[in-house]
Structure formats: C-alpha cells, structure tokens
Amino acid sequence: MAPLVPALLFLTVGLQAVCSFNLETINPKSFAQDPESQFGYRVTQVNGKQKWMLVSSPLMKDSNQNQTGAIYQCKYGDSTCSKINTPFPAGAKNMGLSLATGVSNGEPKILACVPRFSYECYTNTYISGYCDVMSTSLSSRERIPAKLPECPRVLIDIAFLIDGSGSVSGGDFTRMKQFIKAIMQKFRNKDTQIALAQFSNHPQTEFTFTRYNQASNKEYLVDNIQQIRSGTRTPTGMKYVV
Structure with missing residues (x-):
C-alpha cells in the first residue's frame, strides 16, 4: 500500500475593490435647507x-x-x-x-x-x-469661458410702402401710420433703420434711412405724412421701393 503523503490545500478568492465612504454614527452633523x-x-x-x-x-x-x-x-x-x-x-x-x-x-x-x-x-x-x-x-x-456668448450685431433695414390712394379711407390710412409707429417702438433700441414711401397714381418718398437716423423725434416723421388721395398704381409703387 502506498504511503499517505500529507498535502496542504490553498484556496484563493478573488477580491474586487469597491468604493466606500464612512458615516459618523456618534456625533453626526445635520445640514438642512429647502x-x-x-x-x-x-x-x-x-x-x-x-x-x-x-x-x-x-x-x-x-x-x-x-x-x-x-x-x-x-x-x-x-x-x-x-x-x-x-x-x-x-x-x-x-x-x-x-x-x-x-x-x-x-x-x-x-x-x-x-x-x-x-x-x-x-x-x-x-x-x-x-x-x-x-x-x-x-x-x-x-x-x-472667460467671456459669455453675445448676440452678433445685425443691422436691419426696414422699408415700408403704404397705399395713399383715394380708395383707402382716412381711418385706414391712420391705422397704417399707427402700425408703423408701433414697429418703430419695437425696434427703437436695436440696430435698425426705417424708410417709408407712399404710392397713389405716383410714388413718393416720405423719409429715407438717413433722415430716420438723424431725426430726434422719429414718430413725427410718420405723423407728418399726408395722404395723396388719387389713383391706385400698386405695381409702380412696388418697383419704386425695390
């Protein structure tokens, strides 16, 4: 019978590292807000x-x-x-x-x-x-970043063409002028310039970009417009503005 040979058996267990943290259980501090x-x-x-x-x-x-x-x-x-x-x-x-x-x-x-x-x-x-x-x-x-983004400066040109022919009532003509003044208020503090022309049987410039920029009271430019009250030549007016 073969002699018994003593042997030692070693078992190895793979341990995986884990993240952990400690909690104070004797004198804990509590911080509270909303x-x-x-x-x-x-x-x-x-x-x-x-x-x-x-x-x-x-x-x-x-x-x-x-x-x-x-x-x-x-x-x-x-x-x-x-x-x-x-x-x-x-x-x-x-x-x-x-x-x-x-x-x-x-x-x-x-x-x-x-x-x-x-x-x-x-x-x-x-x-x-x-x-x-x-x-x-x-x-x-x-x-x-050291500087936060800003809106790029954009120059806006707005040109109005209004119908001043005799077929437009005085009330409607006044409402068109009120609308233009409202647009002026909307873009007052922005890089915007406005020009306006009126057409009837012929077109005419009421104020240019240059005059708008130079005017101290821009709304007066619109208030001062008088309706032509003549024929209606819409294509002529559109070509004039373009």
Whole structure:
C-alpha cells in the first residue's frame, strides 16, 4: 500500500475593490435647507484649516423665481450653511448640477458649473453653459469661458410702402401710420433703420434711412405724412421701393 503523503490545500478568492465612504454614527452633523431645491444634490469636502464642505442646491430660485441654483458653504463646527454669493447672468439655470474640488497649479480649487445658460438673439434662443473656478477661501473666481456668448450685431433695414390712394379711407390710412409707429417702438433700441414711401397714381418718398437716423423725434416723421388721395398704381409703387 502506498504511503499517505500529507498535502496542504490553498484556496484563493478573488477580491474586487469597491468604493466606500464612512458615516459618523456618534456625533453626526445635520445640514438642512429647502428640500424642493434639491439641497444636497452634490456634496464635496474641502480641505483647509476649518472643516467644511460645499453643498449644491441646483433647483434653488432667486427673488424673481428664476431657477438659478445655489451653492452653500456648510461648516462642521456650528452646523450652519451660508449661501455663497455667486453672480448670475440673465438666463443662468441650475448652478451646482456639477460640483467638484481639485488641484490646479499646486493650489486647491473648487469647480462649480451652470449647465444651462440660455440667451436670446432676436427670434432665436441659444443654450450653452459655463463654470466658475474658485479658491478654497472663496475670494477669487475665474469663469470658463472667460467671456459669455453675445448676440452678433445685425443691422436691419426696414422699408415700408403704404397705399395713399383715394380708395383707402382716412381711418385706414391712420391705422397704417399707427402700425408703423408701433414697429418703430419695437425696434427703437436695436440696430435698425426705417424708410417709408407712399404710392397713389405716383410714388413718393416720405423719409429715407438717413433722415430716420438723424431725426430726434422719429414718430413725427410718420405723423407728418399726408395722404395723396388719387389713383391706385400698386405695381409702380412696388418697383419704386425695390
């Protein structure tokens, strides 16, 4: 009979690393704000002389009920949170949806982003985003990109042609003049210039772009127009303006 040979059996188990965090169970600190603002959506600890952390509240509303979002500095020592004063341009929404800390050029930094920044250019609405890079003392701030997008300057030329023939009643002619003045009000502070011509049996210029730009009282240019009250030659008037 063959002798028994003692042997050792080694079992190896593959262990997979997991991410974890610690919870204080003896003296926990509790920070509370408006739950509807999603306070606590992002939380990041800041290393420094004092123990504190940043807490985001991306659905926080300002005094005008705009959903700008907010970031709070919460201190462990006294369990208080104070809102960080962050200037928001018009159209900024949901500050704090992205929140992180890191090191840049050897110094600890805080990164807080606005993922939705909408701005209107005439009839179009554009959506972009930006980030604020802050020091841990919250004293310095850098915006990325440094300059927010602006609407390109667009020059608009508007030329009106109104029917001043005898077939148009005085009331309708007055309503046409009121409509033109309303358009002037709409584009008063924009890069727009307006000219106007009237036609009947012949066309005539009431005021040009140059005269419109030089006039101190632009509405008076329209008020001063007198109806020709003659025949109706619409094609002639259209060719004249074009």
